[in-house]
Amino acid sequence: MRRMLVTGGAGFIGSNFVHDTVRSFPEVELTVLDLLTYAGSQRNLDAVSDRITFVHGDICDSSLVDGLVRDTDVVVHFAAESHVDNSLNDPSPFIRTNIVGTFTLLEAVRKHGVRLHHISTDEVFGDLPLDSDDQFTEQTAYDPSSPYSASKAGSDMLVRAWVRSYGVQATISNCANNYGPYQHVEKLIPRQITNVLLGDRPKLYGAGDNVREWTHVTDHNTAVHRIITAGRIGETYLIGSGDERSNRQIVSELLTLMNHPADAYDHVPDRPGHDLRYSNNTTKLRTELGWAPTYDFTAGLRATIEWYRENSAWWKPAKSATEAKYKLLGR
Numbered sequence: 001m002r003r004m005l006v007t008g009g010a011g012f013i014g015s016n017f018v019h020d021t022v023r024s025f026p027e028v029e030l031t032v033l034d035l036l037t038y039a040g041s042q043r044n045l046d047a048v049s050d051r052i053t054f055v056h057g058d059i060c061d062s063s064l065v066d067g068l069v070r071d072t073d074v075v076v077h078f079a080a081e082s083h084v085d086n087s088l089n090d091p092s093p094f095i096r097t098n099i100v101g102t103f104t105l106l107e108a109v110r111k112h113g114v115r116l117h118h119i120s121t122d123e124v125f126g127d128l129p130l131d132s133d134d135q136f137t138e139q140t141a142y143d144p145s146s147p148y149s150a151s152k153a154g155s156d157m158l159v160r161a162w163v164r165s166y167g168v169q170a171t172i173s174n175c176a177n178n179y180g181p182y183q184h185v186e187k188l189i190p191r192q193i194t195n196v197l198l199g200d201r202p203k204l205y206g207a208g209d210n211v212r213e214w215t216h217v218t219d220h221n222t223a224v225h226r227i228i229t230a231g232r233i234g235e236t237y238l239i240g241s242g243d244e245r246s247n248r249q250i251v252s253e254l255l256t257l258m259n260h261p262a263d264a265y266d267h268v269p270d271r272p273g274h275d276l277r278y279s280n281n282t283t284k285l286r287t288e289l290g291w292a293p294t295y296d297f298t299a300g301l302r303a304t305i306e307w308y309r310e311n312s313a314w315w316k317p318a319k320s321a322t323e324a325k326y327k328l329l330g331r
């Protein structure tokens with residue numbers, strides 16, 4: 001698999017994946033296809049611009065996608081509308097990009113016999129009770145809550161159907177919440193770090209009891225590389241670190257790391273349909289493919305805070321528009 005097409009490679013996880021691939025697999029010829037929506041920036045790829053081919057375009061553009069897929073050995077599909085709050089506000093781009101875009105890629109890989117790895121989320125399974133040790137597994141029934149997770153569930157179902165009916169060579173991974181450099185300031189951790197850096201207070205939805213499992217983006221991408229090289233075709237793999245925290249714990253921890261009182265946050269109205277808890281059982285990935293996360297959460301959070309402190313020129317242009325959107329939503 002010498003030639004790799006990465007969709008959504010100018011976004012958060014995709015750009016980290018491109019950086020990691022250039023570093024760890026220098027023999028791979030990388031092409032990035034990205035529409036550069038509000039969530040993507042070519043600047044995220046500045047450090048590797050001489051090592052990749054960048055194509056500005058839409059995964060729903062079937063002739064563009066067909067030509068790119070024809071000339072590749074593997075497609076790693078990150079491109080998506082990724083933010084739950086945006087999907088609640090306006091679901092239409094989620095249906096288009098996440099469902100029609102994935103369909104467009106599937107038709108191209110089917111035609112050209114190209115391997116596909118589809119990046120998905122644990123949100124397709126719905127949520128787990130707060131006061132339990134329950135976990136999602138690869139067998140958990142899909143039960144999405146938001147337009148975002150429903151559109152991702154739809155895309156996963158298309159991939160499964162194309163594997164079964166057309167013999168497409170595809171794998172799927174469902175990861176829990178990621179954190180790390182280059183994450184858009186709309187997401188929980190960057191939003192609160194940048195609020196504190198600007199002298200504003202973190203904003204917790206509702207009581208802040210909802211629990212997420214936090215995986216460093218590099219650990220996620222290491223798992224993706226393992227699946228591309230050693231995963232079994234047609235299989236789904238769950239990815240997650242095991243580091244579960246309530247949103248209140250996250251915000252308190254980052255306030256403490258930034259030398260502020262641990263309770264210097266505000267409560268804001270809750271997200272409609274807010275999933276309570278996510279937790280992935282990663283036994284399959286660990287035992288079959290020998291993957292294990294390497295990041296300690298507190299060390300990873302500290303490094304992420306430093307990254308945002310040192311890269312204000314990267315996030316400041318998006319910050320005021322993002323907060324204006326939240327203001328309209330009352331959050």
Ligand code: NAD
Nearest residue numbers: 008010011012013035036037039040058059079080082178
């Ligand atoms: P992101 O929003 O940061 O980046 C998405 C990228 O896709 C952007 O560069 C954007 O320009 C591009 N894009 C959007 N629509 C496009 C289109 N029609 N054609 C081409 N490119 C388009 O997202 P992210 O957080 O990096 O998530 C990447 C993938 O990982 C998504 O599929 C998401 O569902 C999944 N995921 C994310 C997380 C997380 O915590 N962020 C966790 C699990 C899974």
Ligand code: TDX
Nearest residue numbers: 082083084121123177186187188191203204205210247
């Ligand atoms: O300001 C905030 N305050 C707050 O309490 C924001 C932005 C979020 N939250 C809460 C909502 C969630 O319980 O924090 C939690 C995390 O929120 P997000 O960062 O919006 O992530 P989430 O909705 O959990 O989804 C993320 O993980 C799964 C990604 O955005 C998805 O793309 C991925 O599939």
